Amino acid sequence: MKKYVAEPFKIKMVEPIRMTTREERVEKLKAANYNVFYLAADDVYVDLLTDSGTGAMSHEQWAGIMRGDEAYSGGKSYFKLLDAVKDIFGYKYAQPVHQGRAAEKVLFPTLLKKGQYCIANMHFDTTRAHVELSGGTPIDCVCEAAKNPAIYDDFKGNMDVEKLEKLINEYGKENVGAVLMTITNNSAGGQPVSVKNIKETAAVAKKYGITFVIDAARYAENAYFIKQREEGYQDKKIADIVKEVFSYADAFTMSAKKDAIVNMGGIVGIKDNAEMYENVKAMTIPYEGFITYGGLAGRDLEALAIGLYEGIDDDYLKYRIGQMEYLGSKLKEAGVPFQFPVGGHAMFLDAKALLPHIPYNEFPGQALALELYLEAGIRACDIGSYMMGNDPDGVQIESEFEFTRLAIPRRVYTQSHLDVVADAIIAIKERASEIKGYKIVWEPKVLRHFTAHLVPLDK
Known part of the structure; x- marks a missing residue:
């Protein structure tokens, strides 16, 4: 039996839990x-x-709660989050929102027209729902290895790239609004996706002029699996793996309630497409709030900026x-x-x-x-x-x-x-x-x- 890995932290506060009959x-x-x-x-x-949102925040995050800037517009905590996104992911634009499904709500309607398809390794439940609410049809295209729970494979979360290209040709590239990569692949069992597969998927999307989006809820865990399992990455830092992975995408949605270890928060990241960012901002204001708080308190933005770094330790x-x-x-x-x-x-x-x-x-x-x-x-x-x-x-x-x-x-x-x-x-x-x-x-x-x-x- 595998040895338990000891906690790299001390417990400072406890919450009683009740045992029922x-x-x-x-x-x-x-x-x-x-x-x-x-x-x-x-x-x-x-x-x-x-x-999601059930993790325990660190003493640094709780200290950040007290430092949060609650200004309605242009608060310091907003700019701290922008700096973290630029540093970790290499993206020019970031829009905070209150959680992952909010990120989907403000991004997908800007990408998908009624009747179009969104092809993913696998959509999670809220992602599937927001594709449908945008008038699109979600199509899952996971690799065959994922479909047999009993067998071992390093990267069961991978996209079936050959099938992806066949589907694009079958539907017509003008009818595919987005290609989506969920990392790790939640619905397939929290399974990781390799850099090689992400790179190949990005190449197909670029070939047909289709926006490539990463669902980044568990980006740090995926990077850890890459470091452990993918040839050529054993000696790379987690931070460097993360930056490479996101360099292949055009945008990402993130429920920060997972790998950023906060109780509430989300992000839409956009690499460099100013028009896409303007469209997302236009959706954010009526649904989430002004762009510099995006449905979050300043203290949440502060804790999120800290948690993004803690998640890649x-x-x-x-x-x-x-x-x-x-x-x-x-x-x-x-x-x-x-x-x-x-x-x-x-x-x-x-x-x-x-x-x-x-x-x-x-x-x-x-x-x-x-x-x-x-x-x-x-x-x-x-x-x-x-x-x-x-x-x-x-x-x-x-x-x-x-x-x-x-x-x-x-x-x-x-x-x-x-x-x-x-x-x-x-x-x-x-x-x-x-x-x-x-x-x-x-x-x-x-x-x-x-x-x-x-x-x-x-x-």
């Missing part, structure tokens, strides 16, 4: 309509619902990915199927393999997430057919994956917490055949997994 959890889950998003956080012991990243590898090694030893190797921010349990008796339209990923809560008060979420939703005709989409995602917050949980998680999963594996599926009894039209109501099936 199984009987309590049965009732809590019923009251939550069998949807983990409705559970009160106080009723969760280990919360792995998301790594080598010791921190070694510990961060080490947590995933430790949990993964325990589960692999016990024969639990998951997207292998582990991703950067989460463990993606292969619910299709663990619960083969539950069909996709009874949502095995969701069933496993609910069972984890019942077993030990652990909150996780579905990344599968339940999350995918329905097509325009109302027919349930069958996802290529049926994952249950355990997203690990940054600098929050210890080895003992991960041991509790591993023990709970292994216990569930022993009685997996007893677990039942679920059906939806109410759902919204968009992003249903956040608010849908479900009931367990008796069969």
Whole structure:
């Protein structure tokens, strides 16, 4: 079993968490309509619902909170953030927004016209929704290796570049509004993308005159995997890898609530296209606020500028990915199927393999997430057919994956917490055949997994 990588920090403050009984959890889950998003956080012991905005900020970031400039226009904290984006990513323009989906909301309508396509290695849920809200159609084009969770591949998040070019020719280049690269590839299991693949994808986009965008939520974790796995990058600094990766793109969106380790914040980065930047500014003002605060308090901008640097620290990243590898090694030893190797921010349990008796339209990923809560008060979420939703005709989409995602917050949980998680999963594996599926009894039209109501099936 892989040795746990010790934390490169001391704990200065603690937050009590409550342990519930199984009987309590049965009732809590019923009251939550069998949807983990409705559970009160106080009723969760280990919360792995998301790594977005749930990290622990450093003492420097908390000090920055006190230094934040709350001027409505032209505050110092805004310019500090601009300097950080220029330094780390090499981009001339940056627009702060309140989170990642806001970045998508202000950028995608400037790139996509009604009826156009956005082709990605894989779209995450909010990205997919914002492409559709812009009138576009999201198309996933992930490499074949990602589709087999059991096999090892260094870069399962990669774009299928050959397929990408075929799709552009099939649709017509004028009908493809953007090519998108999600790093790391969340929906494929938090899997990394290589520099080689990013460079090749950028070359195809440039060949056809299509804007190439990076979804940069987990840019630092992706850079760490590149350093560990890609030939020629072992001796390079994380900061240098980051700068090279972003040099191939025209723009990026970022949920800074992930690798920038803040509780709220996002960025649209634009390399050098002044017209694109003006269009983004025009969208920001009515939806997010004036351009120098973009829906954020000055203190948030200050913490974000600091967090961008902390997220690319080598010791921190070694510990961060080490947590995933430790949990993964325990589960692999016990024969639990998951997207292998582990991703950067989460463990993606292969619910299709663990619960083969539950069909996709009874949502095995969701069933496993609910069972984890019942077993030990652990909150996780579905990344599968339940999350995918329905097509325009109302027919349930069958996802290529049926994952249950355990997203690990940054600098929050210890080895003992991960041991509790591993023990709970292994216990569930022993009685997996007893677990039942679920059906939806109410759902919204968009992003249903956040608010849908479900009931367990008796069969």
